[in-house]
Amino acid sequence: MSNPIPVTSPLLPPLEEFLPYLEEIWRSKRLTNGGPFHEQLESALAEYLGVEHVCLFSNGTLALVTALQALRITGEVITTPYSFVATAHSLLWNNVKPVFVDIDPVTNNLDPKRVEEAITPATTAILPVHCYGIPCDVDAIQRIADTYGLKVIYDAAHAFGVRQNGVSVLNHGDLSILSFHATKVFNTFEGGAIICPDKKIKQRINYLKNFGFADEVTIMAPGINGKMNEVQAAFGMLQLRHIESALQIRKRIFDRYRSALTGIDGITLLHQPQGVDWNYAYCPILIDDARFGVSRDEMYDRYRAREILVRRYFYPLITEFPMYRNLASSDATKLPHAHRIASQVLCLPIFPDLSLEQQDTIIDILLSAREG
Numbered sequence: 001m002s003n004p005i006p007v008t009s010p011l012l013p014p015l016e017e018f019l020p021y022l023e024e025i026w027r028s029k030r031l032t033n034g035g036p037f038h039e040q041l042e043s044a045l046a047e048y049l050g051v052e053h054v055c056l057f058s059n060g061t062l063a064l065v066t067a068l069q070a071l072r073i074t075g076e077v078i079t080t081p082y083s084f085v086a087t088a089h090s091l092l093w094n095n096v097k098p099v100f101v102d103i104d105p106v107t108n109n110l111d112p113k114r115v116e117e118a119i120t121p122a123t124t125a126i127l128p129v130h131c132y133g134i135p136c137d138v139d140a141i142q143r144i145a146d147t148y149g150l151k152v153i154y155d156a157a158h159a160f161g162v163r164q165n166g167v168s169v170l171n172h173g174d175l176s177i178l179s180f181h182a183t184k185v186f187n188t189f190e191g192g193a194i195i196c197p198d199k200k201i202k203q204r205i206n207y208l209k210n211f212g213f214a215d216e217v218t219i220m221a222p223g224i225n226g227k228m229n230e231v232q233a234a235f236g237m238l239q240l241r242h243i244e245s246a247l248q249i250r251k252r253i254f255d256r257y258r259s260a261l262t263g264i265d266g267i268t269l270l271h272q273p274q275g276v277d278w279n280y281a282y283c284p285i286l287i288d289d290a291r292f293g294v295s296r297d298e299m300y301d302r303y304r305a306r307e308i309l310v311r312r313y314f315y316p317l318i319t320e321f322p323m324y325r326n327l328a329s330s331d332a333t334k335l336p337h338a339h340r341i342a343s344q345v346l347c348l349p350i351f352p353d354l355s356l357e358q359q360d361t362i363i364d365i366l367l368s369a370r371e372g
């Protein structure tokens, strides 16, 4: 194989299809600040995803930081150690203390049974992640939030298009955040969004993402610049035309991995819950070296040696990084599931352009490792 195989590759429609969008931007000279493509994409996404309001951002991290601002979150927030580091960073950017609790070993999501014991008088919110796009136990989390008067903000960066019993998973909690980074299922090169249940909170978020401007002379809040520009938004409109077929191809690739790897001693595949229309965003496997015979890190090295760029999402845990590791809640003895899974996980390549031959190579490397 001449070219390295990445773990993911962006959904990139033919360039000719994007040129008319660019010509339109050049004609109108509207480059940003809520231009026509921005407005079109907000309504098109709300319709496609089945949500009330979409508020576009230049990236998912600024959407997260701004969502916490919009709800005036302070004090302590309960979150997961098993995520991309931006989840916890968004709390530090708001001067909020993260309180980490362990994950459920089947869903890889915040375990609601561990949340209650982490609540203190300073707790104001819960920040769960729909890890790999698998929905959190949203009912249990909402019950706890209601009992203790807490807000819920979902980091739904992995959950584009995911539905549970026909309803978008993005409709849960007070706000949800999406990322449209190049590595995600749906991308605008860089980009993100806050999903809002009503117009009032959307208005506040609109102020916050544009310096706090309500009109030329009125500043409502110390806002940031989080606006999505017209080139990004136009690309999003083009992506929407291709997303359904991309999701179908992802499903086919995932199902092929599953039939090849099911039943191998020491390999665990991601559990797909009943009633969930998943987006096949990631293909994580867990490698138990005692049973499989080869460790996760050895497999990582073998893939890398063949230029197959598998990733250990999420290793190290967020609680291992210097700005978090001294928190009491980062104590490894309280996070056994997160630590075990972080030491076993390997994400295999999954993206629409992955060829059958490439996938066979990836599968063979795993199968032949077991045979010695």
Ligand SMILES: *Cc1c(COP(=O)(O)O)cnc(C)c1O
Pocket (backbone or CB within 6 Å): 059, 060, 061, 062, 083, 084, 086, 087, 129, 155, 157, 158, 178, 179, 180, 181, 190, 191, 192
């Ligand atoms: C990608 C990602 C983010 C950050 O999104 P950006 O658009 O890259 O800023 C946040 N949380 C999770 C779980 C992610 O995977």
